[in-house]
Amino acid sequence: MSYGVGNGVRRARYLRAAIAVFVVCALLGAALVASIGALNRDLYSAGGFVRQYLDALATHNTDTALALPGAEPTDADLEAAGLPQDLPRTLLRPSVLGSITDVEFVSDTASSANTEEAQKSLHTVVFDFRLDGTKTSMEFTVERLGTVAGLFSTWGFASSPLAVLQVTVLHEADFSVNGLTLDTRAHAAADAPITFSNQGAYLAFAPAVYDVSHDSALLTAPEQSVPVVASGAVDVTVDAVPNKTFTGQVQAKLNEFLDECATQHVLQPSSCPFGIEIDNRVKSAPAWSIAQYPEVALTGGDTAFDMLSTDGQAHIVVDEQSLYDGDLSTRDEDVPFSVALTVTIQPDGALAIQLR
Numbered sequence: 001m002s003y004g005v006g007n008g009v010r011r012a013r014y015l016r017a018a019i020a021v022f023v024v025c026a027l028l029g030a031a032l033v034a035s036i037g038a039l040n041r042d043l044y045s046a047g048g049f050v051r052q053y054l055d056a057l058a059t060h061n062t063d064t065a066l067a068l069p070g071a072e073p074t075d076a077d078l079e080a081a082g083l084p085q086d087l088p089r090t091l092l093r094p095s096v097l098g099s100i101t102d103v104e105f106v107s108d109t110a111s112s113a114n115t116e117e118a119q120k121s122l123h124t125v126v127f128d129f130r131l132d133g134t135k136t137s138m139e140f141t142v143e144r145l146g147t148v149a150g151l152f153s154t155w156g157f158a159s160s161p162l163a164v165l166q167v168t169v170l171h172e173a174d175f176s177v178n179g180l181t182l183d184t185r186a187h188a189a190a191d192a193p194i195t196f197s198n199q200g201a202y203l204a205f206a207p208a209v210y211d212v213s214h215d216s217a218l219l220t221a222p223e224q225s226v227p228v229v230a231s232g233a234v235d236v237t238v239d240a241v242p243n244k245t246f247t248g249q250v251q252a253k254l255n256e257f258l259d260e261c262a263t264q265h266v267l268q269p270s271s272c273p274f275g276i277e278i279d280n281r282v283k284s285a286p287a288w289s290i291a292q293y294p295e296v297a298l299t300g301g302d303t304a305f306d307m308l309s310t311d312g313q314a315h316i317v318v319d320e321q322s323l324y325d326g327d328l329s330t331r332d333e334d335v336p337f338s339v340a341l342t343v344t345i346q347p348d349g350a351l352a353i354q355l356r
Contacts, residue, residue, distance in 0.1 A: 046123035047105050049155035050140045054103050054127060057205060060094040065205070069145065069156030073203075083164050083233055084201050088187055091165065091204040096178045098209050104128045106137065120144075122158055131227055132209045138229045163206040163228045165236060166199065171300045172240040173198045175214050175221070196303045206231055214238050218246040218345060242298045242305060246351075250307070250343055251296040253353055258339075262288035262314065273355070274314040274337035283328065284319035291315040291334050298343060309340040 049068070056065035066072055075085045106126040121144040128137045143158040167184060169175050174183045184200030185192070204210065206228045214221035219240040228234050242250075261272035265285040268275035274288075292313035298305040313334045321328050340356040 044152040044154070045108070046125050046142045046144075046155055047108050047127075049142055050125045050127060051103065051105065053140075053157075053161065054100060054129065054207075057097060057208070058100040058103065060097050062092055062094050062097070062205070066092065069154075070142075070160060071157055071162065073160035073162055077160060078164075081232060087164060087201055087203045089203055090180070090182060091177065091202045091210075092162075096180055096208075096210075097205060098132045098178065100129055100131060100207065101133075102128070102130045102135075120158070123155075129207065131207055131229070132225075134209075134227070136207070136227060136229050138207045159231060161206055161231050163204045163231055164233045165202045165204040165210060165226075165228070166233050167202070167212065167236045167238060168197065168199045169214065169238045170197045170240060171305065172214060172216070172219055172238075174216075175212060175238045175240075177210050177212050196300075201233075204228060204234075210236075212236055212238055214240040216240075217349065218249075218351075219243060239300070241300065247296050247298060249351055250298065250341075250353060251293070253351070254296060254339070254341070255290070255293050257355075258290050258293060258312070258314075262290055264288065267318075273339040274312075274335055276316055276335050278318070278320055278331070280320040280322050282318060283321050286316055286318040289315045294339050301342070303344075305343045307339075307341045307343070309338045311336060311338050313337070 053065055053068055053071065056062070056068075073081075078085050078087070104127065106128050107124075108126075109124045111122045111124065112120060123142050123144070125140045125142060126137060127140070128135065130136070138161075140161055141158040142155050145154045145156050147153055165177075167175060167177075167182075169184055173185045174181055176182075182200065182202070184198040185194075187200065208228050210226045210228060211223050212226055213223035220243040221238045221240045224236075224238075226234065226236055258272075261269045261274065264270065264272070265287065267278060267282070267286055269288065276286075290312070294307075294310035294312035296307055297310070298307055300306075313336055315332075315334050317330065317332045319328065319330050342354045342356055344352045346352055
């Protein structure tokens with residue numbers, strides 16, 4: 001009798017132990033499923049993939065950002081977008097990147113696209129963030145590539161998030177971007193002619209803010225901030241215009257030229273913009289001076305800097321005798337004139353000035 005009771009107690013203990021093991025296994029299984037689900041929802045989701053890219057840019061880890069699948073555009077992608085291929089990677093360096101903070105997921109919209117190979121599972125992911133302190137957002141298109149161990153989704157950019165900064169520098173060749181000075185002619189063909197204005201295209205990270213300017217001995221372009229929050233081409237124009245030093249040098253050269261003209265004691269100084277015709281008999285050597293110099297103001301033309309026709313005043317003092325009655329008088333008056341000129345900067349930095 002006691003033997004049967006003992007067996008019943010042992011069976012009850014085994015049953016309770018089995019139930020406990022089952023419950024533990026069920027809890028572990030549920031936890032595992034929940035963990036896999038959470039990882040697929042966060043780290044291995046479309047949004048989690050994009051966040052890896054944004055976090056890499058925020059920490060200036062450009063290698064990690066570029067290593068993500070689909071981050072860099074292919075030559076075919078650039079050609080399809082009508083953009084140059086083999087673009088310089090000068091701007092894909094950590095020192096050019098600014099500040100990305102307050103990264104916040106906004107939305108993830110699923111869609112699909114049929115290709116020649118198969119149907120793609122696409123997701124449009126939107127994130128908010130601050131670029132150099134200014135709140136903005138950007139949209140990314142990613143695609144599901146497959147799974148790891150059949151459990152975790154893998155993703156890639158369906159279209160590269162990188163931008164192409166297409167910079168036109170008017171009246172110059174170089175410009176500065178985020179503290180880095182670049183020459184647009186650096187990647188031109190060896191036999192490319194030197195032009196007055198120049199263009200260059202560069203791969204650039206997006207999102208980012210690019211502060212673009214020009215500052216040299218004779219030319220200046222004020223800094224402009226260009227926020228880039230979309231992939232594809234971004235056009236930037238840098239208008240390098242004559243600064244005070246440039247204008248001052250041209251003004252000094254023009255004044256010197258006019259002063260030299262004024263030393264000629266004739267009514268029509270040779271190769272000079274001013275002169276006078278007198279019908280009476282001239283009785284003394286004409287004495288010229290400049291009463292008002294034309295004020296130099298330069299604008300960029302197609303091949304050089306131009307000063308449009310600008311007014312000035314010369315002054316003449318000369319004795320004359322009337323052919324009608326023989327009276328003697330002194331002509332003492334201002335003589336208006338105008339002058340236009342063209343200026344080019346020589347390779348050695350000197351100015352070549354040509355009157356028109």
